[in-house]
Amino acid sequence: MLVANDVGIMYVSGGSETWAVRHAFVRIAQGEMVILEGPSGSGKSSLLYILSGIRPPSEGQVLYCGQPIGRPVDRQTVMHRYTEFGFVFQQHFLVGYLTATENACFGRRRSSVPRAREILTQFGLGSKLNAYPRELSHGERQRVAVARALVHEPRIVFADEPTASVDTELAHEICQWLKAYCGRGNSCIMVTHDSRLRMYADRIYAMEDGVVSESSQSQRTAHSGVRALGGRP
Amino acid sequence: MAVSKPMTESRVPVVRIPGASILMPAPWLFFLRNKAKSIPLFMLVSLSVVVIVSVGAMTDSVLTTAYRSSVRFFEQASTIVSKQAGIESDLVERVALIPSVGSMIPFLDSAVRVEGLLGSEPRHVLAVRACDADSVLNALGLTVRRGRLPEPGMPEIAIHEDIAKSRKTRIGSVIGREVDPRDYLWGAFVVSGILSGEAPICIASLDYFEKQWMASTGDQHYAYIVFPKAGELRSANDALSRLPDTAVSIATIDTEMQKYRSEYANTRLFLWITDLLVVVIVSVAMGLVNTIYFHGRLREFALMAATGRTPSQLLARVMSEVLALASVGYCAGLAVAQMVLWALSAGVFSSRGIAIEYVSLRSAALAAPVPVLLSMFSTATIGYSLYTLDFVSIMEGKDSC
Numbered sequence A: 001m002l003v004a005n006d007v008g009i010m011y012v013s014g015g016s017e018t019w020a021v022r023h024a025f026v027r028i029a030q031g032e033m034v035i036l037e038g039p040s041g042s043g044k045s046s047l048l049y050i051l052s053g054i055r056p057p058s059e060g061q062v063l064y065c066g067q068p069i070g071r072p073v074d075r076q077t078v079m080h081r082y083t084e085f086g087f088v089f090q091q092h093f094l095v096g097y098l099t100a101t102e103n104a105c106f107g108r109r110r111s112s113v114p115r116a117r118e119i120l121t122q123f124g125l126g127s128k129l130n131a132y133p134r135e136l137s138h139g140e141r142q143r144v145a146v147a148r149a150l151v152h153e154p155r156i157v158f159a160d161e162p163t164a165s166v167d168t169e170l171a172h173e174i175c176q177w178l179k180a181y182c183g184r185g186n187s188c189i190m191v192t193h194d195s196r197l198r199m200y201a202d203r204i205y206a207m208e209d210g211v212v213s214e215s216s217q218s219q220r221t222a223h224s225g226v227r228a229l230g231g232r233p
Numbered sequence B: 001m002a003v004s005k006p007m008t009e010s011r012v013p014v015v016r017i018p019g020a021s022i023l024m025p026a027p028w029l030f031f032l033r034n035k036a037k038s039i040p041l042f043m044l045v046s047l048s049v050v051v052i053v054s055v056g057a058m059t060d061s062v063l064t065t066a067y068r069s070s071v072r073f074f075e076q077a078s079t080i081v082s083k084q085a086g087i088e089s090d091l092v093e094r095v096a097l098i099p100s101v102g103s104m105i106p107f108l109d110s111a112v113r114v115e116g117l118l119g120s121e122p123r124h125v126l127a128v129r130a131c132d133a134d135s136v137l138n139a140l141g142l143t144v145r146r147g148r149l150p151e152p153g154m155p156e157i158a159i160h161e162d163i164a165k166s167r168k169t170r171i172g173s174v175i176g177r178e179v180d181p182r183d184y185l186w187g188a189f190v191v192s193g194i195l196s197g198e199a200p201i202c203i204a205s206l207d208y209f210e211k212q213w214m215a216s217t218g219d220q221h222y223a224y225i226v227f228p229k230a231g232e233l234r235s236a237n238d239a240l241s242r243l244p245d246t247a248v249s250i251a252t253i254d255t256e257m258q259k260y261r262s263e264y265a266n267t268r269l270f271l272w273i274t275d276l277l278v279v280v281i282v283s284v285a286m287g288l289v290n291t292i293y294f295h296g297r298l299r300e301f302a303l304m305a306a307t308g309r310t311p312s313q314l315l316a317r318v319m320s321e322v323l324a325l326a327s328v329g330y331c332a333g334l335a336v337a338q339m340v341l342w343a344l345s346a347g348v349f350s351s352r353g354i355a356i357e358y359v360s361l362r363s364a365a366l367a368a369p370v371p372v373l374l375s376m377f378s379t380a381t382i383g384y385s386l387y388t389l390d391f392v393s394i395m396e397g398k399d400s401c
Helices: A044-051 A075-084 A100-104 A110-122 A138-150 A168-182 A195-200 B029-033 B035-070 B089-096 B130-140 B161-167 B206-212 B233-240 B253-263 B265-295 B298-306 B311-352 B361-367 B369-387 B391-395
Strands: A002-013 A016-028 A033-037 A059-064 A085-088 A156-160 A187-192 A203-208 A211-214 B078-082 B101-116 B119-128 B142-147 B156-160 B189-197 B202-205 B223-228 B248-251
Touching (some): A033 A044, A033 A168, A044 A187, A085 A138, A100 A110, A100 A138, A138 A168, A156 A168, A168 A187, B029 B035, B029 B311, B035 B119, B035 B253, B035 B265, B078 B233, B101 B161, B119 B130, B130 B142, B130 B189, B130 B202, B142 B156, B161 B189, B248 B253, B265 B311, B298 B311, B311 B369
Parallel strands (some): A033 A187, A033 A203, A085 A156, B119 B202, B156 B189
Antiparallel strands (some): B078 B248
């Protein structure tokens, strides 16, 4: 579904060039949950942004369904980000003047409201559908952020350390939701430095100093304890 | 579990981004839920519309009154006025023989002063024979509301009700230069009647005027009102314009309109300058405030960009938000302006005989650039930031919501 061929990204700072990612080969198949792990500063987020079409690679090419992903502002790339991809960022980035439901539907059609309510209810926020971000706990805000990534049923969810600032229980819940979502024929790539979440991965890529390698510990089965995320009939 | 979107590896699905107008949040939601931010902007727009519309309506009042007083008469008739002691009889006959001329009425002209919106303004006094008075009243759309027209040969005058209010006179009062030196109306005239209708003028007795005329013109009259046949004003005026200009002055709708436009050119200029200044000041002020607000919402716009919005769509979003607020402010401004004008009219001007125009299509149109330019200016100031928005850097930052 998504393939990165020899991609890399270079940053220029103060006249010196730094390769954050170099010669990366990544493959995400349909229905797969992929974990991209590594220490802070290893280039995980940079690779994620390249894969999702948010940042252009300095070298190499990313293919989505066999077609190269263009520059971030190209209309086709923007369209993919809107309809095909979902994003969970490390911080929730909820909009302060919108309710939980409205945040989950952010940038979507009004017709997505029932689906947003359904997901939020499944995430345990049924009583806080109309609450504003300031009325939600940090964990609740992150759940809304996950709901926002799933409401339009994207084919690939890109999650940039969605569990970084939540407790262990919620971290597992988020992974379970994403795993269940992949079980419906969609895919997910999640950046994390938490090795306890490897159990959810179908494929694991490890990163260190911008170099990607597929982990030998990729686990093909991680269904124990996974709670089903209801989908459209 | 069902797979909601089956797809193949080989084909990129065709996707379309819906227009910004149907996406959440609605364009008005930010300002609706951030009243501390929206109310000052709303007030700014509304007040600017009130200023423009009020100034426009008052200027319209001045112009309309001046038009009714000085020009409207010439929509129905023209005048010829002697440049000497009187108009020769052969010239009178020549005019009477013009095929498009219906009738000629001898008259004399004077004026009284009233206090208008822009200070002291003249109001015409037409001195006509008693037998011709009805024709003149009909041509001007006037009726006798109270009292009667002046008796022939008597120092009497019938005045329009607005003039009566302005001068605080009523039937039996005396007006003229003897009681008010600002009047051109020579002598002292007793108010015999009150006229109502669109043209704010006075009617006096021609017999009395001629009796008081210092240099007698004998059988000759000094001036005539020339009524054309129905629908033949243009051809009658064309014929009159060919009369020898050494003998008479011709006043037609064209000459009077020219005078009127020239006289009130500065009034119009004042209106346009006021309009332009207010629009520019408000647009710039609101554009800058909006830019500040936008920088407080960078994460929101970065999120939109990251999750699938082109810079153009973000720009359309900004414009629709500002336009929504500005349009509501514009409508509220019109409503407030209407109330202000009504209050001014009822409380101040009506009792002084000054007619105030309410909000008209023209005055509303004068204020229309406020929401339009304001949206454009705001969009322009924010546009550059949007097109250079590095949303990845913003998304990589820390949120403090």
